[in-house]
Amino acid sequence: xxxxxxxxxxARRWWLAASAGGTAAxxxxxxxxxxxxxxxxxxxxxxxxxxxxxxxxxxxxETLRSAFGSSSITxxxxxxxxxxxxxxxxxxxxxxxxxxxxxxxxxxxxxxxxADLKRIGIANVAMVLQCSGNGRGFFAxxxxxxxxxxxAAGNTLWSGAPLKDVVAALGGVREGMRFMTSSGGExxxxxxxxxxxxxxxxxPWTAMEDAILAWEPNGKPIxxxxxxxxxxxxxxxxxxxxxxxxxxxxxxxAETSANIQKSGYRVRDIGKKGDxxxxxxxxxxxxxxxTGPAGGETLRAGMVQVHGVAFTGGSPIRxxxxxxxxGKTWQTAELFGPHMGRYAWRQFVAKVNLPPGSYLITSRAxxxxxxxxxxxxVENERGYAHNGWRDHAVKVTVT
Amino acid sequence: xxxxxxxxxxARRWWLAASAGGTAAxxxxxxxxxxxxxxxxxxxxxxxxxxxxxxxxxxxxETLRSAFGSSSITxxxxxxxxxxxxxxxxxxxxxxxxxxxxxxxxxxxxxxxxADLKRIGIANVAMVLQCSGNGRGFFAxxxxxxxxxxxAAGNTLWSGAPLKDVVAALGGVREGMRFMTSSGGExxxxxxxxxxxxxxxxxPWTAMEDAILAWEPNGKPIxxxxxxxxxxxxxxxxxxxxxxxxxxxxxxxAETSANIQKSGYRVRDIGKKGDxxxxxxxxxxxxxxxTGPAGGETLRAGMVQVHGVAFTGGSPIRxxxxxxxxGKTWQTAELFGPHMGRYAWRQFVAKVNLPPGSYLITSRAxxxxxxxxxxxxVENERGYAHNGWRDHAVKVTVT
Numbered sequence: 001x002x003x004x005x006x007x008x009x010x011a012r013r014w015w016l017a018a019s020a021g022g023t024a025a026x027x028x029x030x031x032x033x034x035x036x037x038x039x040x041x042x043x044x045x046x047x048x049x050x051x052x053x054x055x056x057x058x059x060x061x062e063t064l065r066s067a068f069g070s071s072s073i074t075x076x077x078x079x080x081x082x083x084x085x086x087x088x089x090x091x092x093x094x095x096x097x098x099x100x101x102x103x104x105x106x107x108x109x110x111x112x113x114x115a116d117l118k119r120i121g122i123a124n125v126a127m128v129l130q131c132s133g134n135g136r137g138f139f140a141x142x143x144x145x146x147x148x149x150x151x152a153a154g155n156t157l158w159s160g161a162p163l164k165d166v167v168a169a170l171g172g173v174r175e176g177m178r179f180m181t182s183s184g185g186e187x188x189x190x191x192x193x194x195x196x197x198x199x200x201x202x203x204p205w206t207a208m209e210d211a212i213l214a215w216e217p218n219g220k221p222i223x224x225x226x227x228x229x230x231x232x233x234x235x236x237x238x239x240x241x242x243x244x245x246x247x248x249x250x251x252x253x254a255e256t257s258a259n260i261q262k263s264g265y266r267v268r269d270i271g272k273k274g275d276x277x278x279x280x281x282x283x284x285x286x287x288x289x290x291t292g293p294a295g296g297e298t299l300r301a302g303m304v305q306v307h308g309v310a311f312t313g314g315s316p317i318r319x320x321x322x323x324x325x326x327g328k329t330w331q332t333a334e335l336f337g338p339h340m341g342r343y344a345w346r347q348f349v350a351k352v353n354l355p356p357g358s359y360l361i362t363s364r365a366x367x368x369x370x371x372x373x374x375x376x377x378v379e380n381e382r383g384y385a386h387n388g389w390r391d392h393a394v395k396v397t398v399t
Numbered sequence: 400x401x402x403x404x405x406x407x408x409x410a411r412r413w414w415l416a417a418s419a420g421g422t423a424a425x426x427x428x429x430x431x432x433x434x435x436x437x438x439x440x441x442x443x444x445x446x447x448x449x450x451x452x453x454x455x456x457x458x459x460x461e462t463l464r465s466a467f468g469s470s471s472i473t474x475x476x477x478x479x480x481x482x483x484x485x486x487x488x489x490x491x492x493x494x495x496x497x498x499x500x501x502x503x504x505x506x507x508x509x510x511x512x513x514a515d516l517k518r519i520g521i522a523n524v525a526m527v528l529q530c531s532g533n534g535r536g537f538f539a540x541x542x543x544x545x546x547x548x549x550x551a552a553g554n555t556l557w558s559g560a561p562l563k564d565v566v567a568a569l570g571g572v573r574e575g576m577r578f579m580t581s582s583g584g585e586x587x588x589x590x591x592x593x594x595x596x597x598x599x600x601x602x603p604w605t606a607m608e609d610a611i612l613a614w615e616p617n618g619k620p621i622x623x624x625x626x627x628x629x630x631x632x633x634x635x636x637x638x639x640x641x642x643x644x645x646x647x648x649x650x651x652x653a654e655t656s657a658n659i660q661k662s663g664y665r666v667r668d669i670g671k672k673g674d675x676x677x678x679x680x681x682x683x684x685x686x687x688x689x690t691g692p693a694g695g696e697t698l699r700a701g702m703v704q705v706h707g708v709a710f711t712g713g714s715p716i717r718x719x720x721x722x723x724x725x726g727k728t729w730q731t732a733e734l735f736g737p738h739m740g741r742y743a744w745r746q747f748v749a750k751v752n753l754p755p756g757s758y759l760i761t762s763r764a765x766x767x768x769x770x771x772x773x774x775x776x777v778e779n780e781r782g783y784a785h786n787g788w789r790d791h792a793v794k795v796t797v798t
Contacts, residue, residue: 070521070558071618073472078618118691122469122704122748124736157737159469218617219470219477292517305521337523338556340737349521 044087044225049077056146059083063151065394066294070307072337072347073126074154076218079226082131082152084199084260085186087224088245092185096221096229101213105251107171114230117213121165125212126157126340127235128311129242132265132281135377135386141270143383150289150392155309155345158233160214163249167208177251180205182232185245195258201241201265202255203234203282210235210343213246235343236313238281238385240265267380274381284313286373287387288320288348288365295394301356306333308363311345315369322350326360326393327375333363354398362393443486443624448476455545458482462550464793465693469706471736471746472525473553475617478625481530481551483598483659484585486623487644491584495614495621495628504650506570513629516612520564524611525556525739526634527710528641531664531680534776534785540669542782549688549791554708554744557632559613562648566607576650579604581631584644594657600640600664601654602633602681609634609742612645634742635712637680637784639664666779673780683712685772686786687719687747687764694793700755705732707762710744714768721749725759725792726774732762753797761792 039055041048052067061081068074092099097115112120130153137147146152167173184199212233215222222228227244234241240260255261255276263274265281288310293299310320321330333348348363364373377388438454440447451466460480467473491498496514511519529552536546545551566572583598611632614621621627626643633640639659654660654675662673664680687709692698709719720729732747747762763772776787 069615069618069620070523071556071615072523072558073556073618075618119702119704121750122706122735124469124471124746126737157470157472159471159736216468216470219468219472219474221468303518305518307521336521337558338525338737338739338743340739344737347523351520 042081044083045081047077047223048081049075052078054151056148059086060146060148062146062148063154064294065150065289065291067151068291068309070292070347072155072340072344073218074156076156076220076223076226079129079154079156079217080131080148080152081225082146082239083225083244084240085184085188085197088185088187090224092245093221093224093228096215099229101230101246102248103166103170103250104248105174105177106167107174110170112166114215117161117166117230118215120169121161122159123162123212124157124159125210125233125235126155126344127233128153128155128284128343128345129239130154130284132238132240132384133382135391136383138377138386138388138391139379139383141379143381145382150291152239155311155340156217157219157340158212158214158231159216159219160212160230160233163208163211163213163232166213173205173208173251176253177205179203179252179255180208180211181250181252181256182241182243182246183248184243185247198258199243199260200256200258201243202252202261203237203241205251207234207237236283238265238284240281265382265384267382267384270379270381272381281384284311285385285387286312286314286365286367286371288363288373288389289392290322290361290363290394293361293394293396295396298397298399299354301354301398304352304354305349306352306361306363307347307349309345309347310363310365312365312367313343315367315371316342317346317365318368319366320346320348320363321366322348322352322361322363324352324354324359324361327362327390330364356398359396359398360393361396362389364389441480443482444480446476446622447480448474451477453550455547458485459545459547461545461547462553463693464549464688464690466550467690467708469691469746471554471739471743472617473555475555475619475622475625478528478553478555478616479530479547479551480624481545481638482624482643483639484583484587484596487584487586489623491644492620492623492627498628500612500629500645501647502565502569502649503647504573504576505566506573509569511565513614516560516565516629517614519568520560521558522561522611523556523558524609524632524634525554525743526632527552527554527683527742527744528638529553529683531637531639531783532781534790535782537776537785537787537790538778538782540778542780544781549690551638554710554739555616556618556739557611557613557630558615558618559611559629559632562607562610562612562631565612572604572607572650575652576604578602578651578654579607579610580649580651580655581640581642581645582647583642584646597657598642598659599655599657600642601651601660602636602640604650606633606636635682637664637683639680664781664783666781666783669778669780671780680783683710684784684786685711685713685764685766685770687762687772687788688791689721689760689762689793692760692793692795694795697796697798698753700753700797703751703753704748705751705760705762706746706748708744708746709762709764711764711766712742714766714770715741716745716764717767718765719745719747719762720765721747721751721760721762723751723753723758723760726761726789729763755797758795758797759792760795761788763788
């Protein structure tokens with residue numbers, strides 16, 4: 001699903017209309033001055049901290065590298081936003097407990113409200129939410145879509161009902177099911193073929209094991225922009241699988257035929273079209289990046305704390321190396337901060353003494369299974385899954 | 400230091416003036432309607448989520464029990480607020496890196512800016528911030544001060560420079576020092592004896608070991624209301640010791656003679672005045688409380704997830720028991736969510752089947768050293784340190 005397609009055209013029209021009209025909720029504070037300097041926050045994300053994000057489009061807001069700070073979680077006020085369709089009407093978050101999700105492909109299929117879910121079980125998991133295209137902005141072939149650098153990712157705490165408890169309460173998954181197929185509650189614009197735009201993703205059914213039907217990120221009721229009142233959270237999987245306004249979860253024998261699964265989010269060579277034979281964006285790969293210095297600064301000579309974050313959807317993080325000479329030499333960083341589980345990111349810091357000069361500072365993560373974050377990106381049409389450490393380096397000048 | 404004293408009278412006058420004037424920053428959105436229903440948020444805390452807090456006064460805002468939700472951290476938008484003096488001018492958070500803190504009682508005393516601190520070291524710690532008077536509202540003798548129930552506490556992640564690294568960089572603590580005495584940057588109103596109102600607290604100097612000079616709670620620059628641009632964080636210690644706008648840290652031979660240390664925050668029998676011979680509010684005791692159900696609800700019969708939080712400034716949490724009959728019988732709860740270290744709170748949940756009837760639901764925490772959260776409060780003049788499980792119970796009706 002190219003972002004140049006129909007669904008994004010519609011979002012763009014809505015955004016331009018909102019920008020011009022100024023009567024929609026959330027427009028307070030927009031001024032000609034902010035228009036002149038940068039794109040305005042989309043109304044659905046008007047609560048974001050405009051000074052700490054980059055607005056790519058009506059459906060894409062990125063955390064500035066400097067806005068990650070040195071904390072182990074990402075503030076929701078700067079967490080990236082990426083919506084494949086416009087958000088549903090805000091009325092759905094007014095009474096969150098009434099939202100319904102249909103569970104199918106289990107022994108006793110039924111609809112459950114959020115209030116029902118809260119009586120079935122409670123969990124809380126720290127996990128990295130990352131867009132498939134995070135790092136797209138580093139590809140040389142100008143891959144279509146938001147030109148994310150590092151900030152289409154964030155470490156967040158999600159609380160909700162464990163999906164496995166919900167499924168157990170309904171008698172378990174029916175025999176022969178191979179996928180968990182989940183559908184979002186976005187409104188399909190009239191006259192548009194739902195297959196082309198609907199947000200419906202299939203993942204291996206075993207992903208149910210750690211999944212959560214979530215109502216709170218970082219201790220807050222989920223804002224509409226981030227999928228409230230109920231979002232499917234699949235720790236370790238790319239963002240697109242974490243279905244917003246989730247209205248149905250079905251265990252199925254086949255993957256959905258929705259375009260977002262069939263041809264969208266497929267990794268293929270540059271110039272090729274997407275098809276179901278290609279790998280789809282499921283588990284995240286091993287990645288790290290420096291968040292401080294954030295790049296572009298001029299620092300005075302002396303000791304500097306080079307810090308950042310490391311994460312993966314696979315084998316857990318064992319350690320991180322840091323280089324200040326663009327990867328010629330490396331030193332071992334120290335992991336710090338609370339260890340919030342295998343799906344969270346770990347923070348790392350390396351104390352380095354920098355005499356005057358120019359530096360290219362980067363990091364590479366090492367997993368428990370011995371795998372190492374690669375140097376280079378893997379070229380692909382849509383600019384997905386970029387974890388090469390070379391492109392993620394920051395330049396600083398020391399005087 | 401009684402809240403009926405001079406410093407709070409001044410805060411109250413400021414608050415009433417702000418309420419009437421309406422020209423100060425942060426007053427947007429105040430309306431006669433919100434006045435009629437509840438006290439308005441103080442301007443310095445105008446960013447709080449008014450629907451999820453109770454406003455006690457211009458210097459006291461409490462998290463509603465229901466607002467803790469089921470997440471392991473507390474949203475800054477609902478985190479309690481308790482200020483002993485009005486906040487300094489907001490200009491101090493405009494350029495946070497320029498704020499200075501003087502370090503004394505070390506081999507090489509000097510002033511350091513926040514920018515300097517960021518080059519010395521970086522840490523991130525999850526810790527419970529709790530007001531000494533949390534639970535005061537349960538005392539029968541109407542102890543003076545905000546009538547906090549459970550919500551003058553929150554679990555927060557603080558990032559900053561480890562104080563021990565800062566002290567090491569300055570040659571270490573001078574010999575013979577027994578206390579760490581820290582001073583807040585609040586403005587002392589003209590004509591008032593500083594001794595009577597200044598926020599300056601002494602703790603054992605060894606508390607330095609885990610302390611942080613912090614610039615970020617939960618991934619956000621510290622708002623002025625919570626002590627920005629720099630706050631001393633002493634994990635495991637009651638809130639008052641976590642000095643806001645910290646401008647000086649001195650290792651000293653004696654405790655400060657400021658009233659807030661000498662006579663304020665002293666635990667003594669009802670009717671007695673505070674003096675330095677009485678215990679002061681340093682390490683927090685073992686405590687837990689239920690956050691869901693939040694109390695007062697009518698629930699339908701069936702399975703309910705009784706959940707809450709447990710924490711301590713001493714021996715770590717080993718487990719939590721839950722009772723639905725006011726403490727006659729107990730069942731073991733399950734700990735869940737990320738384990739964020741000994742100073743964070745742990746979440747617990749117990750699945751209980753409730754037939755129609757009335758229930759008194761509470762919890763008691765057990766520490767690794769075998770100590771158990773007590774049933775009763777310890778009566779004391781100011782209503783400090785309440786951790787008795789009986790008063791913290793919630794009533795629910797099941798139909």
